[in-house]
Amino acid sequence: MAPPDPKARKARRAALRPTGGLKAFADAKRYDESLVLGPTQKHVLSKEGRDLSRRQDIIHPSEMSHGDWCPKATYLRIKNLRDGGTFTKEAFGFQSLNIFQHGHEVHHKWQTWLWQRGVLWGEWKCLNNEGQCNWSFYATAPSQCPNCDSTNLEYAEVPLSAEEELLIEGSADGFVPDIQALMEFKTVGEGTLRFEEPELLKAHTHKTVDGKSLVDYPALWKGINRPFRSHQKQGQIYLWIAEILGINADKVVYIYESKFNQGTKEFVVQRRQKLIQPLLDSAQEIKDALDHDGPVPECPRGGCKHCEPKSAEKEKESGQETASAGKGSPRTDRPAARRQGTVVRRQATRGDSRTPDKPRRADG
Numbered sequence: 303m304a305p306p307d308p309k310a311r312k313a314r315r316a317a318l319r320p321t322g323g324l325k326a327f328a329d330a331k332r333y334d335e336s337l338v339l340g341p342t343q344k345h346v347l348s349k350e351g352r353d354l355s356r357r358q359d360i361i362h363p364s365e366m367s368h369g370d371w372c373p374k375a376t377y378l379r380i381k382n383l384r385d386g387g388t389f390t391k392e393a394f395g396f397q398s399l400n401i402f403q404h405g406h407e408v409h410h411k412w413q414t415w416l417w418q419r420g421v422l423w424g425e426w427k428c429l430n431n432e433g434q435c436n437w438s439f440y441a442t443a444p445s446q447c448p449n450c451d452s453t454n455l456e457y458a459e460v461p462l463s464a465e466e467e468l469l470i471e472g473s474a475d476g477f478v479p480d481i482q483a484l485m486e487f488k489t490v491g492e493g494t495l496r497f498e499e500p501e502l503l504k505a506h507t508h509k510t511v512d513g514k515s516l517v518d519y520p521a522l523w524k525g526i527n528r529p530f531r532s533h534q535k536q537g538q539i540y541l542w543i544a545e546i547l548g549i550n551a552d553k554v555v556y557i558y559e560s561k562f563n564q565g566t567k568e569f570v571v572q573r574r575q576k577l578i579q580p581l582l583d584s585a586q587e588i589k590d591a592l593d594h595d596g597p598v599p600e601c602p603r604g605g606c607k608h609c610e611p612k613s614a615e616k617e618k619e620s621g622q623e624t625a626s627a628g629k630g631s632p633r634t635d636r637p638a639a640r641r642q643g644t645v646v647r648r649q650a651t652r653g654d655s656r657t658p659d660k661p662r663r664a665d666g
């Protein structure tokens with residue numbers, strides 16, 4: 303018998319080593335002996351893996367807003383789903399999920415404060431499940447459900463859909479009719495800056511005498527004097543959709559909250575469609591290609607990791623989880639409430655100037 307080849311064994315082990323989502327899951331497993339942290343991480347990772355509520359068959363304003371957006375990749379994703387294919391859900395580790403959750407909670411905090419002030423308009427959902435109410439309605443800061451009088455309400459933000467026009471769908475963090483402003487709440491930490499404004503982060507990173515890199519957080523926070531470019535584009539897309547839907551908004555108010563010291567800032571940005579016209583043009587190309595067999599949109603970089611099947615295939619092999627789009631139709635993974643007959647359909651609201659102040663029954 304030949305002696306075992308340590309090189310081959312090492313290669314075999316490497317091939318079996320999980321990466322991506324699987325790796326994160328295995329990492330959580332290592333904490334099995336911990337009392338709370340490990341089991342909780344496993345719970346969060348597995349819950350995330352099962353969550354297919356984010357629609358993949360439309361264009362998200364958040365993806366359009368980023369500098370590296372590839373319209374071709376978005377086209378390919380939607381085309382694949384329309385052809386009955388599956389989509390690859392991006393796998394995140396626990397730390398990323400923890401960051402997202404923190405963002406959600408900061409949203410919730412500000413929305414609750416605006417609700418308490420009586421100024422927040424949007425979609426509300428009744429959580430009175432014992433009475434099986436499930437009512438969904440639009441109102442400014444309601445105190446109870448118009449259907450069952452329950453005070454157990456949840457803010458469902460401001461759904462903004464221009465699916466019919468350009469396949470774009472998203473939701474703003476809030477709308478305050480008194481000042482005609484859509485709201486965006488953003489938490490800013492080092493990760494945000496690395497992603498959104500690397501130059502600003504660099505400008506406030508200093509080398510110490512012994513060669514360490516230190517970030518001057520107070521100066522960095524002070525140095526943020528306008529919303530980040532991607533946040534501005536996102537806000538302008540929301541304003542554009544709001545106008546189509548008859549929501550009377552002419553500006554976006556951004557509340558930035560620092561993760562370094564919980565400092566807060568406000569920025570007000572008026573409507574400026576010029577900023578997003580190229581993005582809307584790209585969305586039009588995607589729609590034309592999908593609905594009218596127009597030419598496939600080109601990758602702005604002549605091929606990138608988002609649109610090259612080869613790199614996508616590689617990513618898949620490296621442990622990203624593949625999720626089915628649902629029983630033959632990508633539509634089945636819309637949020638549950640959307641499938642109930644209580645949601646205001648955009649067709650129903652189009653043209654009629656929605657009066658935000660009046661609570662209105664959502665009819666489907």
Ligand SMILES: [Zn+2]
Nearest residue numbers: 428435447450
């Ligand atoms: Zn109710």
Ligand SMILES: [Zn+2]
Nearest residue numbers: 372601606609
């Ligand atoms: Zn590309």
